[in-house]
Each structure stands twice: as C-alpha cells, then as structure tokens.
Amino acid sequence: MNDRAFAVVRAGALTTVQDLGRSGHAHLGVPRSGALDPYASRLVNRLVGNPDDAAVLETTVNGCAVRPRCAVTVAVGGAPCPVTVNGRPVAWGAAVRVPAGAVLEAGAAVRGVRSYLAFAGGVAAEPVLGSRSTDLLSGLGPAPLRDGAVLPLGPPPSAAARFEAAPWAAPPRELVLRVRLGPRHDWFTAAALRTFATRRYRVSPASNRIGLRTEGPALVRAVPGELPSEGMVLGAVQVPPDGRPVVFLADHPTTGGYPVVAVVRDEDLAAAAQATPGTPVRFLPLG
Amino acid sequence: MRTLPVGERALLVELGNGEEAQAFHAELLRRRASGALPPVREIVPAARTVLLDGVEDPGRLAALVSGWQVEPQHARAEPVVDIPVRYDGPDLAVVAALWGVEPDDVARIHAGVEFRVAFCGFAPGFGYLTGLPARYEVPRRSTPRTAVPAGSVAVAGTYTGVYPRSSPGGWQLIGNTDVVLWDPAREPAALLSPGTRVRFVPEGPAARSVGRR
Numbered sequence: 235m236n237d238r239a240f241a242v243v244r245a246g247a248l249t250t251v252q253d254l255g256r257s258g259h260a261h262l263g264v265p266r267s268g269a270l271d272p273y274a275s276r277l278v279n280r281l282v283g284n285p286d287d288a289a290v291l292e293t294t295v296n297g298c299a300v301r302p303r304c305a306v307t308v309a310v311g312g313a314p315c316p317v318t319v320n321g322r323p324v325a326w327g328a329a330v331r332v333p334a335g336a337v338l339e340a341g342a343a344v345r346g347v348r349s350y351l352a353f354a355g356g357v358a359a360e361p362v363l364g365s366r367s368t369d370l371l372s373g374l375g376p377a378p379l380r381d382g383a384v385l386p387l388g389p390p391p392s393a394a395a396r397f398e399a400a401p402w403a404a405p406p407r408e409l410v411l412r413v414r415l416g417p418r419h420d421w422f423t424a425a426a427l428r429t430f431a432t433r434r435y436r437v438s439p440a441s442n443r444i445g446l447r448t449e450g451p452a453l454v455r456a457v458p459g460e461l462p463s464e465g466m467v468l469g470a471v472q473v474p475p476d477g478r479p480v481v482f483l484a485d486h487p488t489t490g491g492y493p494v495v496a497v498v499r500d501e502d503l504a505a506a507a508q509a510t511p512g513t514p515v516r517f518l519p520l521g
Numbered sequence: 522m523r524t525l526p527v528g529e530r531a532l533l534v535e536l537g538n539g540e541e542a543q544a545f546h547a548e549l550l551r552r553r554a555s556g557a558l559p560p561v562r563e564i565v566p567a568a569r570t571v572l573l574d575g576v577e578d579p580g581r582l583a584a585l586v587s588g589w590q591v592e593p594q595h596a597r598a599e600p601v602v603d604i605p606v607r608y609d610g611p612d613l614a615v616v617a618a619l620w621g622v623e624p625d626d627v628a629r630i631h632a633g634v635e636f637r638v639a640f641c642g643f644a645p646g647f648g649y650l651t652g653l654p655a656r657y658e659v660p661r662r663s664t665p666r667t668a669v670p671a672g673s674v675a676v677a678g679t680y681t682g683v684y685p686r687s688s689p690g691g692w693q694l695i696g697n698t699d700v701v702l703w704d705p706a707r708e709p710a711a712l713l714s715p716g717t718r719v720r721f722v723p724e725g726p727a728a729r730s731v732g733r734r
Binding site: 257258259260261262263264362363372373374414416417462463464465466467469470487488489490494497498499500 | 525526527528529530531533562563564565566567568569570571572574575640641642643644645646647649686705710711714715
C-alpha cells in the first residue's frame with residue numbers, strides 16, 4: 235500500500251476535483267469551470283509546494299475524508315473546518331504530513347461553504363481539454379467523488395512550500411458585490427436599476443457551481459420579449475423571468491438568452507462562492 | 522455595429538443580424554490568425570453578437586474593431602461536413618404539419634439545405650445551425666422532454682441542432698444520426714465549430730424515396 239493515490243472514505247455532500255479551469259473553449263459550448271474560490275485553491279497548493287494550477291479537492295458544506303495510500307503532505311484551506319488525521323486534530327491552513335493508510339478528514343465548514351484539500355503532487359485525474367476540473371453543467375472532467383473511489387496523485391513537487399501558513403479572509407456577514415452595469419441594463423426600468431443598486435438580496439439555497447441565486451425584490455423589465463442568445467462571462471448577473479438576479483459562477487453556460495443587467499468583478503466572486511444561503515447580498519455599481 | 526462593455530475585461534459586439542455576426546466572427550478569426558488582434562481569451566459568437574472575453578483593454582479593442590471593413594461572408598472552398606440522418610424523429614409529423622407538407626417531404630426539404638454553424642452553446646459540441654428559410658420556422662415544444670437521446674436531429678425557430686449527448690431538451694425531433702458530435706478524446710473534440718458548413722444526408726428507408734444527390 236504505497237502507490238501514489240488516495241481512496242475516498244467519505245465523499246461528503248459534493249466534492250469535486252478542480253484546478254484553474256479550461257478556458258479557451260467557450261465557443262464550443264464548454265464552460266470554463268475551475269475552483270470557485272481560486273484564491274483558496276492557490277493558497278493550499280502553495281502550502282504543499284504545488285504549482286498554482288495543480289488539481290485540488292473542492293468540498294461543499296460538510297467536507298470529506300480520504301485515505302492516502304502513500305505518505306503525502308496535504309493542506310486544507312478555504313472554508314475553515316476541523317481537520318483530523320486518524321481522528322486527531324491537526325492544523326487547518328497549513329501543511330500536514332499524512333502517513334500512508336491514515337484517514338485525513340476535513341469536517342463540516344464552520345464558516346463559508348467550500349473547503350479545499352491540496353495534496354503534494356496534485357490530484358492526477360485524467361485531464362479533459364487541458365484541465366482536471368469537474369464541470370457540473372456539461373459533465374466534463376472527473377465525476378464528483380463517491381465513497382470508495384480511488385484517485386491518483388501526481389509525483390511530489392521538487393519545489394519547497396512557498397510559505398508556512400495561509401492568510402485567509404473570512405466569509406463576509408454581508409456579501410457586497412461590486413458590479414459594472416451592462417451590457418443589457420437598458421432592458422430594465424429605471425426603478426428596477428435603483429432597486430438593484432439599493433435593496434438587499436439574500437443568497438438562495440438553490441445556489442450551486444453554476445450560479446449564485448438570490449432572493450429579493452424582482453427586477454422589472456422595460457423591454458419585453460426574448461433576447462437572442464449571446465455570450466456569457468463569469469460574474470454575469472443574469473435576470474431570468476422571475477426577476478431575481480443570478481450571478482454566474484465557474485460552471486455557467488457559455489451562451490444565454492436572459493438579459494445581463496451587470497457584471498460582478500472577478501475579485502469578488504470568491505467571496506460569493508463562500509457565502510452561505512441566507513447571507514445578505516448587495517450589488518454595488520461602480521461609476 | 523455597436524460595442525457594449527461587459528464588466529472590466531470583455532466586450533460584446535452587436536451586429537445587425539445573424540449573417541453580419543457570422544461575417545464579423547470570420548473576420549476576427551482571420552485577423553487573429555494573422556496576428557493583428559490583441560490577445561483575447563475567448564471569442565464567442567452567438568445569434569447576432571460576438572463576445573470577446575479576457576481582453577486587456579476593452580475600450581481600445583472597441584475602437585479598433587469599429588474601424589474595420591468586414592467582408593460579407595462568402596461561400597468558401599472548405600469541405601462540408603456530411604451528417605447521415607434517419608428522418609424518423611418523434612416530432613416529424615408535427616413539423617410536417619407546421620410546414621404544411623407531408624412527413625416524407627421534411628427530409629427532402631431539410632436535406633436540401635446547406636447549413637452553417639452560427640454558434641455553439643447549450644452543451645459542448647451543440648451547434649446552432651442556420652440556413653433553413655424563415656418560412657420553415659417552428660416553435661419549441663411547449664413541454665420540453667426530460668431526456669432527448671444523443672444523436673437526435675432537431676429544429677427550433679429556424680435553427681437546426683444535433684444533441685451531442687442525452688439531455689433534457691425542447692426542440693422538435695425530426696431524425697437521428699450515429700455521428701459522434703463530441704468526443705473529448707478526439708482532436709478536435711467538437712465535430713462542429715462556429716463557421717463549419719454542414720449537410721444532412723438521408724439514410725435508411727427515407728433515403729430511397731428522397732434519393733441522394
């Protein structure tokens with residue numbers, strides 16, 4: 235039992251393999267995918283000496299447990315959670331040595347939604363179009379983890395870890411998303427745009443890797459009818475017929491037919507990925 | 522042509538209609554191939570727009586493209602992708618009634634058109650094919666199917682598409698093909714990409730009555 239792989243002991247609610255995604259294929263209908271909190275995935279990679287684009291595990295709400303078949307350095311970051319090796323507490327947000335055959339567990343997130351597990355050498359699942367990311371919209375990449383599954387690890391990196399502990403911004407009590415209006419804000423009434431910029435929304439429990447759904451006042455359209463399909467970007471705030479804004483996250487469709495009232499700055503999307511259902515949301519248009 | 526900023530790093534170019542959008546997309550690809558386009562991560566054509574995403578300076582790019590003379594799209598000598606089809610889909614009779622023809626005529630009409638992939642979306646490898654005249658426009662089904670089989674050849678609006686894999690879908694199904702539209706292990710993974718010319722070739726029982734060209 236010394237091969238470079240790990241077995242899944244507890245898959246958790248939804249644990250996927252993620253790297254920095256597969257951009258460059260949107261014109262074929264392929265979402266970019268990748269870690270929803272790329273800052274967290276980079277940090278845990280750096281803690282174990284991996285390059286930033288090594289594949290990690292992204293958990294959802296209740297963590298996961300794995301049993302490496304070889305001794306391996308790991309780091310757990312992103313949403314804070316209890317971390318144990320064979321039931322004993324170890325450090326969160328730092329490199330930890332896990333012996334071969336021991337069980338590494340990332341527990342339920344204490345705050346935030348998504349924890350990240352990096353293994354020295356990275357998760358070596360088969361890449362698809364240059365990325366190992368699981369894409370839940372179109373089903374590309376490795377399947378979400380299942381109990382008993384075995385995933386390979388890459389060769390350990392020769393580089394030393396670049397630092398010892400990770401700084402991490404806690405998920406905010408209120409999510410403030412800075413946006414630039416457009417391209418289709420003129421499809422909404424002036425009153426709707428005021429509502430969008432001033433009223434409070436809440437993160438809906440129906441949110442997922444495709445989009446952060448919100449609950450709150452509906453945005454009323456000034457232009458009826460359908461918008462011919464057009465290309466969609468990460469962070470696009472699309473408004474479906476029910477009027478509640480949806481912020482597109484990594485697994486978003488590449489084209490869509492509902493008007494985009496605004497686009498969230500990339501820098502704010504990691505916080506969106508860590509916002510639990512019920513978190514207040516404000517959209518802050520920049521000049 | 523109208524350019525609309527999309528966030529901090531993207532630009533949406535809106536054209537007058539679908540043909541202009543396809544011509545502008547072809548122009549972008551030509552200029553990129555010759556090194557005359559600033560770096561762009563994604564070029565995503567759609568119904569009457571082209572999205573340029575991952576751009577350093579969208580304002581400068583907007584000024585640049587606004588000055589372009591775009592050649593109208595002309596038939597090029599590139600090969601056509603032939604897709605053999607059995608015209609026996611479950612909505613064939615519905616589509617025939619909407620078109621005001623007999624079910625057998627649907628294959629003749631559909632296979633007589635040269636299509637072009639206007640854009641992709643919905644699923645990897647799913648192309649929105651244009652070419653069907655406006656008089657053959659059909660609505661989507663009022664209730665989408667929960668599972669449309671892979672290889673289904675379908676129409677909606679004046680678009681034609683082929684489902685790359687089994688998925689929910691609301692288009693009217695007129696036929697079936699064994700051709701693999703999407704295979705990530707293949708290079709290229711997508712059989713159809715924006716700009717590809719496509720012809721449907723009847724096979725099976727329908728082929729005899731329709732005949733091959």
